[in-house]
Structures are given as structure tokens and as C-alpha cells.
Amino acid sequence: MNPTALVTGASAGLGAEFATQLARRGHDLVLVARSADRLDAVADRLRHEHGVEVDVVVQNLSAPDAADSIAARLRGPVHTLVNNAGFGTAGRFEEIPDGHDREQLMVNVVSLVALTRALVPGMLEAGSGAVVNVGSTAGFQPSPYFATYSAGKAFVLDFSLALRREYRDRGIKVLALCPGPTGTSFFERVTPRAALGGRLMSAETVVRAGLDGLDRDRAYVAPGLRNALNAHLVPRRPRTLVAAIAERVTRSVLQA
Ligand SMILES: NC(=O)C1=CN([C@@H]2O[C@H](COP(=O)(O)OP(=O)(O)OC[C@H]3O[C@@H](n4cnc5c(N)ncnc54)[C@H](OP(=O)(O)O)[C@@H]3O)[C@@H](O)[C@H]2O)C=CC1
């Protein structure tokens, strides 16, 4: 029997790429997102190209009971959980509609925790498992004009590092994947619309770096030399200075 991987946000971008690379490694899949048609297209392609079993679970992860609802629809144990679904909210804090920030935090943070809580007991019972949480380089420092998004990603990083220590001797690997700007539909979906300059990495490269990191049992991976350097250096600088520099970098969001 193949191990099963559950990937959230598998209808597009990094999630669809995670599903593809995990199928190539021989995982059966459970694909989660809201867009049934896109999930079905990914599922059909992976069944055809890799001969793996793929279940589709259509679920809005901003719903308070999302994790329980997903767990109730699983047909078997999950070996690898990829908490990838997410989106950004950008702009001056008081101008972002309250509901947008709440929805974002429900998807990026609350559902990630709840789904991990729902699936870890099965991994402990099986004696092995893996959790990949998709954070962001935005989580290494406060990011003005992405205030709740970056704070949520800081949570994802710290949560992952803490769980890694709890489970390292109990058969479960935990990795935080912290990409920099990547070529997906992310920047088209940021609400209100925003854009950051700079080169974009490919989803394929980012996911490969993440799965390599998981193989090596790394605590976190920031793919690309510049992102890795930032991840290493930022915590060594005064936090207020880091916030001031980040404000200059992200100010362009207000003009977007
Ligand atoms: N692209 C980038 O530059 C970076 C992205 N990231 C992170 O990577 C992760 C994936 O984003 P990325 O692939 O780039 O973006 P995309 O916009 O391409 O994909 C986002 C995925 O999340 C799903 N999603 C969004 N909202 C919900 C929701 N309410 N319920 C269920 N699923 C949802 C979408 O599916 P659907 O709409 O069908 O529900 C889609 O599958 C996110 O956590 C993001 O923060 C981190 C750093 C950089």
C-alpha cells in the first residue's frame, strides 16, 4: 500500500506542485481546496500519469469546523500532511476589510493547527508520519502592509519548530517550508490586490527544496541563497531595525 499524503490548497500553485511531486514519489493523495473543478483536473492528471489513488475533498478552510469536516471524509490514515493552503492580505492595516484578515488567519493559521491536531494522533499510532507547514520568508520579520499575513507566517514557523521538538523521537518529522516570492497565482489573489517586485522562483524548485528538506529532516527550509541568508541573518539584527527596513521594502504595496 502506498502512504497517503494530504495536501491543502492543491488546486493551484505550490499545492498542485506538492501533489505532483508526492505522486511521483509513490504517494496516494487527498487533495483539499474550494475549487472542485480544478481539484478534479489535478486528480485526473495524477491518476493517469502516476497510477496513484487520489481523493478530492472540497472544503473552505476558513470555516471553523474545516479540519473536523475533512477528517470525517478520509478513507484511511494520512502519513504526510502538507498544510499549504493560504492567501495574503495587504495594505494599510485599518483599510483591509476586517473579514479579509479574519478569513486569512482562519485559513493560514487556525485551520493549519486544527488539521495538524486532527491528523497527528493517527501518525503517532502508525509510528511514523510527516507534517510540512508552508510558511514564508515574510514570517522571519514583521512586514508592514502585510502585518497579519507576516505575523501568521511567524506563527507557522514557531509552531512548526516547537512541534518538531515534541515529535522528533516519536516518528513524526515536522518541517516549515518558507518560500520567498514564487510564481503562482498568489499575487493575483492578494486582497486588496498588491504586488512585490523581484524575481520569482518556480513552484517546482520551491517544492523540491521542501521535500529534500523533509528527507534530510531539516527544521525549516528557505529555498534560494538570498532567502536562506535572510533567514539566517534577520534574527541577528535588532527587531525594530528589521521592521524599519521591511517597511521600506514593502511600501510599494501601497502604490500597487
Ligand atoms: N507564491 C508566493 O510568493 C508565496 C506563497 N507562500 C505560501 O504558499 C502557500 C500556497 O500559495 P500559492 O501556491 O503561492 O498561492 P495560490 O494562490 O496559487 O494557491 C493557493 C491555494 O490555496 C487554496 N486556498 C485559498 N483559500 C482557501 C480557502 N479558504 N479554503 C481552501 N483552500 C484555499 C487555493 O484553492 P481554492 O481557491 O481552490 O480554494 C489554492 O489551491 C500559501 O500558504 C502562501 O502563503 C509563501 C511564500 C511565498
Ligand SMILES: CC(=O)[C@H](N)C(=O)O
Ligand atoms: C508572498 C510571500 O509570502 C513571500 N515570501 C513574499 O514576501 O513576497
